[in-house]
Amino acid sequence: MNTQDGGHHDAAVDALAAREYETAGNRYTRGGRRVLADPREGLDPFAPDEKGWIGQGLQQLLAATVAYRVAGVDGRATQRAVEGIAATRDFQRVLDAPGQGACLAEFVADFRVAGGLDGAEAAYDDAAARYAAAADAIDSPQALATTPLFGAAAATIKQVARGQANGEIAIQWEDLHGSDPARAGDFLAHRARFKRQRFAGLVEKAVADGHLAAPRGTTEYGNETHRCPNCGSTDVNWAGTDVLCMRCSTPTEQI
Secondary structure (H helix, E strand, O other), X not given: OOOOOOOXXXXXXXXXXXXXXXXXXXXXXXXXXXXXXXXXXXXXXXXOOOOOOOHHXXXXXXXXXXXXXXXXXXXXXXXXXXXXXXXXXHHOOOOOOOXXXXXXXXXXXXXXXXXXXXXXXXXXXHHHHHHHHHXXXXXXXXXXXXXXXXXXXXXXXXXXXXXXXXXXXXXXXXXXXXXXXXXXXXXXXXXXHHHHHHHHHHHHXXXXXXXXXXXXXXXXXXXXXXXXXXXXXXXXXXXXXXXXXXXXXXXXXXX
């Protein structure tokens, strides 16, 4: 991570690899709270920030919510979703660059989905409307969409989806964003519309399967020194503190 999370994100990924999903939720929670309190050296979380580094803290709380759902501890998932919504709304008073409020509204909707709360569809509609309202003030929606805040808001749906796609990248940039960046509002609102259609189904499938994949890090196909003891693949993913199977997120063995 690019933020000061005390190593909890990597520990959460290690727990995912061990199929210890409640532990993963705990470590994501601890990491998220640390980032929200002290995101980067010299950066006040309650000061405007055009990059939106606190998004990485919100993302860890969102990943924690999904991990708790997969672990079957729904009460904690609900609590984490409520916590995430409260934190996100608090930061809507702080992050005031064009489009940031809409991205935070997108996070609110994501928390509602991940926690199994009511109101997710209306929350996504609100995010889309906010993007439309901010359109004239956004100079480059493509540049905005690559900032840490927006990257963090896209990370969890990508993580959940890859676990249902044999470890491949299941959601591309083109899936999340509109086709014409000259129409900034539509270009960014497509994120909310896409998630409205897809995120709930992906989360429910992860819960039904009892599996949440590790996020995709640096990958290599046909690695010559590592093999998965679970599925036999030699396609690897450097994530957390270990070399994981790209296909099933199991820690690999050296060969």
